Amino acid sequence: MSITPVLLCGGSGTRLWPLSRKSFPKQFVKLVGEETLFAASARRLSGPGFAAPVVVTGSDFRFIVTEQLAEAGIDPGAILIEPEARNTAPAVLAAALHLAAADPEAIILVAPSDHVIPDAALFRSAVTAGLVAVAQGKMVTFGITPGHAETGYGYLELSGTPEGDGAAVPLTRFVEKPDAARAAEMVAAGNFLWNAGIFLFAAKDMIAAFRSHAPALLAPVEAAVAAAKPDLGFLRLDPAAWGGAEDISLDYAVMEKAENLAVVPFTGAWSDLGGWDAVWREGAQAAGGVGSSGPVTAIDCEDVLLRSESEGLEVVGIGLKNIFAIATPDAVLVADMSRAQDVKAAVAALKKKGAKQAEAFPRDHRPWGWFETLALGNRFQVKRIVVHPGAALSLQSHFHRSEHWIVVEGTAKVTIDESVQLVTENQSVYIPLGGVHRMENPGKVPMVLIEVQTGTYLGEDDIVRYDDVYARGQGAKG
Amino acid sequence: MSITPVLLCGGSGTRLWPLSRKSFPKQFVKLVGEETLFAASARRLSGPGFAAPVVVTGSDFRFIVTEQLAEAGIDPGAILIEPEARNTAPAVLAAALHLAAADPEAIILVAPSDHVIPDAALFRSAVTAGLVAVAQGKMVTFGITPGHAETGYGYLELSGTPEGDGAAVPLTRFVEKPDAARAAEMVAAGNFLWNAGIFLFAAKDMIAAFRSHAPALLAPVEAAVAAAKPDLGFLRLDPAAWGGAEDISLDYAVMEKAENLAVVPFTGAWSDLGGWDAVWREGAQAAGGVGSSGPVTAIDCEDVLLRSESEGLEVVGIGLKNIFAIATPDAVLVADMSRAQDVKAAVAALKKKGAKQAEAFPRDHRPWGWFETLALGNRFQVKRIVVHPGAALSLQSHFHRSEHWIVVEGTAKVTIDESVQLVTENQSVYIPLGGVHRMENPGKVPMVLIEVQTGTYLGEDDIVRYDDVYARGQGAKG
Incomplete structure (x- = not known):
């Protein structure tokens, strides 16, 4: 019984600008380590027990996907092209319907392709642990042991503290992104985990869940998959049908309403790299908390991330504290570490003034x-x-x-x-x-x-x- | 009776790196306003009462000098090429000897070409006021009314507080760069002015002063001027003779020993732009002390200087305070405003690691x-x-x-x-x-x-x- 990974690859996040831009979002970039986040995600879910991955992506990214899979030596099972981005619910349903057409019992692991999970073997063990619950007709979500009182993530409330044996635990409810006080309470309580947005289920169970909780999505997505056209190795979902699907996340559309949910705790490190502060935390650091990448010279700096994204671009920091500076040949971002979430607003300001750097790369x-x-x-x-x-x-x-x-x-x-x-x-x-x-x-x-x-x-x-x-x-x- | 400006143009300062580099130092760069510092210096000392300027520069810069003079519409009287940099004493003596050969009574104004003096007319008035003292055989130095207790400049102690009529005042002595306490005392005392390194004198008086106070310089510099070779409009001082001249400043060699000195106070704004903090202070600032140049977006920044030196390079600052960020296509410098004097050390570190950006530009x-x-x-x-x-x-x-x-x-x-x-x-x-x-x-x-x-x-x-x-x-x- 093999698991088919479904890699969601439609993102256009701007919080890691200037490295992540609409035309080339962060999953395709080498942010931490030697591989792109997408390649690392595909590799993490490959090997014994895993079938060839299905990738769901946008038309603009289809050749980047094939290039990066080829570089990683991974053959995709299918690459579904979304005619336009519609959030995770339609994407997951389309993949489930596509796979169910061949085998309604197909077991699917849905994962975003822009997360960092350094211990791939430990993560695969957690996935395998979830198969028991899937065999019982459950849909499994993976919960990350909170490392700190993060306000940027949603939480999963469990009916009890995980046993530590990795077995699935029933889910009480999803909790929206909390304020700092509530986050601290939840971390102290011990029965709350971070919601990583990673799901394991049988194709037929997910389709049934949509039928129960989000029936309006079924018709357009079924039509888009049924009328999908092969194109140079890609499968283009039908644009007219797809246009009728609501733009909604899987959590909102289905998961928060479903009863047959279980949580598999994952105790390893995990990050969604939701900002430059996270990249700094997840990356290697020299003495004094100095993270760097590329030709960088840091003098008397403390708790900084200095990145040069070109061999020909020297970046020098002097006397900086709690600052990140990201330099590319056409854009430089310098900000206080506490302002990582405001990068999005800066990109919006650039777009408004017509700067092509807001969305596009020179290449x-x-x-x-x-x-x-x-x-x-x-x-x-x-x-x-x-x-x-x-x-x-x-x-x-x-x-x-x-x-x-x-x-x-x-x-x-x-x-x-x-x-x-x-x-x-x-x-x-x-x-x-x-x-x-x-x-x-x-x-x-x-x-x-x-x-x-x-x-x-x-x-x-x-x-x-x-x-x-x-x-x-x-x-x-x- | 016209004044011949002698523009000293040999500098290779690194404190304004990455805009100022050994191969193209700061006097040739547009740092404040629309003109380069060199062009602005040449223009400031042109017009009625001024003869064509004599420029003293290095071989590497000779074509930059001619280009920038041509752009400014100024014909040089002569461009003397120093075979190697030897500080200001040999340069000034060479210019004085060159001009004295035609007219020993020639009146010379020596000025560095990398200073900012926004009110050119007021400065020319101060120069004119100095002619009275020069006619009496004095050598005149110009003293800037201190704007603050600066520790980065030398001071001139006067025998009394200037009258405010602009007339020359006798000099008591030169004061080396002070510590902060001594600087504050001097500013409070009222009879101390900043030493701007600008001098007005008759050629014969300066040559006599060298004869009295630095006689060892006379022979090599006289020989270098006598054996100078015209070359495509430049006058190349003789390298062999020049090599025998001591590397020493005019202040040390002559001025601090001479008796026939007078000071003309200059009450206008002046800066030697000795660091990025000075560029920030001297330049235009928007609300919150935000100085900027080129395509820059500042969000919630306070007391910052953000510069992009290329139209194709967007610089974004978020939540910064007391920071300067200078971005060029091949080098980015980000530093705390208080560390402006450490840029020199950063350039030395870059040079040590072999980065070509330490000294050279892509162009x-x-x-x-x-x-x-x-x-x-x-x-x-x-x-x-x-x-x-x-x-x-x-x-x-x-x-x-x-x-x-x-x-x-x-x-x-x-x-x-x-x-x-x-x-x-x-x-x-x-x-x-x-x-x-x-x-x-x-x-x-x-x-x-x-x-x-x-x-x-x-x-x-x-x-x-x-x-x-x-x-x-x-x-x-x-």
């Missing part, structure tokens, strides 16, 4: 690879373009710019009007204004190309598409 | 213009190269790299082996490995070129020079 990920602008002048732009092996850009032309392409790594197959040629390292081609062209990587290694554009208008929307394997439209990006 | 200034690296891979490098109108790079070749040049602004005259061609916007040329080549800008506007190098070794020292208008050697840079 723009596309189905075929990524690009970034290296220099932008009045009438020219220089880009670095990286194309995955086997990938191709659309056949396209521009009204306002010519392009020089110089291949610096790998080999490109370049179509210009009627001619097709291979262009390899240290060779260049010229795409005249109006020329119909396509760039492909026919090789086995990434192809890196420097593009120098000149013209009066250099926007991404100056594009006419003639043919696109990724089915994008006129004027759409990339 | 590398050369006689012919500048360049910067846009992207660096294992086997490729992309540069932006800007060549001044009329300027030329050396005729050169490389053993380890080929180059693609794409002109994106202006027109280049390109020599490759036996061929010479004009290459203009949106055209490219290829320089094969080993090809003997030269790039010139024959036009009237700056020429901007994107260079894509590929090869196994991409260091600046892979260069064979055949001919160089700037007389640089094999393997030397650029």
Whole structure:
């Protein structure tokens, strides 16, 4: 009896800006340790006893998901694409329906993909311990032993103190995020655990729970799964049906109403990395509480997190206390440690003033690879373009710019009007204004190309598409 | 009777790192207001009553000096190049000897080029007021009315409290940088002024003072001036002779010993911008003491200086107090305001660990213009190269790299082996490995070129020079 992990990967949190942005949220970033949170989550729920994972994500992230799974050496069972973000209830129901179609008894572990759980083996033991309750028709939620009186998490009230044997305990009720006094009371009481938002259940039980407690969600999500379309290895849920599903969390829609719940206590370390203060706490620290990442020099600093996200960016802190400073090539955030939850408001302020850094990174990920602008002048732009092996850009032309392409790594197959040629390292081609062209990587290694554009208008929307394997439209990006 | 300003421009201060670095020190940077400190200093001492300035600077800065003077619309009388930095005494003596050769009675105003004096007209009045004392054979120093009990400046003790009419007052003695208590006593006493290091004198009087008080400096500096060589509009002091001059300040060598001194009080605002705390104090501040420059968002900040030195770099501060954060594309400094004087130590630490940011900027200034690296891979490098109108790079070749040049602004005259061609916007040329080549800008506007190098070794020292208008050697840079 194997467990199918369902990794929820739709987040767009901004509390870890500038590293986490809407276009590339925190689960895909290396925040703690050497792996991204998503890769670590997938790896944590792999191996004996686990089936290939199902990932539920948004369209913008689908190629990041496949890239990071490939890097981690994990083959997904399915990647469901949500046409738009609808919180956890529709996502979990869609995954349950998808898996139930093959096996209504399928056992599912739903987990967010942006949490930190350093002891993966201990966590897998807790998951295994929950199977007993699942066999009895229960839905299991995992409760974390509180390390401190945290006000940022919801709590699970148990009918008694856990026995310490790891066995499931009946749940009395869910408790919303408390104030500080109430949090302290609950931690002292001993029968309250943090709600980690991780659930283990049989597919049919979860579907039945939705039928009882959130019946209005069933019809649209069933329709979205039934009409889902395979697309290059992804399964796109039907947008029209999906649009009818309520935006609601699994806790609110189902869990807080269900009777057949049990809690498996998890005594290991856990964090949802809900802010830079949490990243500082969870990460390694030198003497004086100095956490650092990248080329950082800390002089007389105490209880600080200093991060440089680029090898070419030196960060220096002098005489700082309770400060975090996060530096990227296009954005720097410096804040008092106590203000970690206000980063969200800062991002909103940036968005309001139109700063592209609020949501986007300089490196723009596309189905075929990524690009970034290296220099932008009045009438020219220089880009670095990286194309995955086997990938191709659309056949396209521009009204306002010519392009020089110089291949610096790998080999490109370049179509210009009627001619097709291979262009390899240290060779260049010229795409005249109006020329119909396509760039492909026919090789086995990434192809890196420097593009120098000149013209009066250099926007991404100056594009006419003639043919696109990724089915994008006129004027759409990339 | 006109006054010749002598602008001392040799500094390599690190207290305003990362904006001021050894390769491009603070006088050349826009720190306060819209002009660089050097340009503002030159402009302050121009107009009726002032002759063309003499600039004393190092070889590395000579083209920055000419560029910034040209931008400010000021023609220099002479630019003396110090073969190596030797503090202020040899520099002032060299300028005095150079000017005395044409006119021993020449009246000279020596001023550092990295000070802030917002009221230029008031300062010129003070200078004019000093002419009376100079006519009496005095050497005049300017004393700033202390705004606070500063421990970072030397003081001038007067024989009495200034009359307030701006007239020169006899100097009793120089006072070294005091401790806080002594500074407070002096400010309370009323007959102490800050020593601004600005001096007005007749050339012959200064030379006589050196003869009396620092005779050992005369021979080497006289020889260095006598053997100075004109070079593209600069006057290079003779290196061998200059090497024999002691490294010593004008105050120590001469002023503290001279008897014929007078002080002209200056009641206007003045700062030597000796640290980021001073930049914060001297600059504009919004409510709550928030100083900012560039794209900055400050949320709940108090008494902070937040600077972004690039349009593409967003800086966000949240809940900060008494902090300065200075962000550039390759270095970020965050420090407590009280630790402004420790920036120097931080730069020393960076230098020790080999970080190029300690001394150099990504943009590398050369006689012919500048360049910067846009992207660096294992086997490729992309540069932006800007060549001044009329300027030329050396005729050169490389053993380890080929180059693609794409002109994106202006027109280049390109020599490759036996061929010479004009290459203009949106055209490219290829320089094969080993090809003997030269790039010139024959036009009237700056020429901007994107260079894509590929090869196994991409260091600046892979260069064979055949001919160089700037007389640089094999393997030397650029």
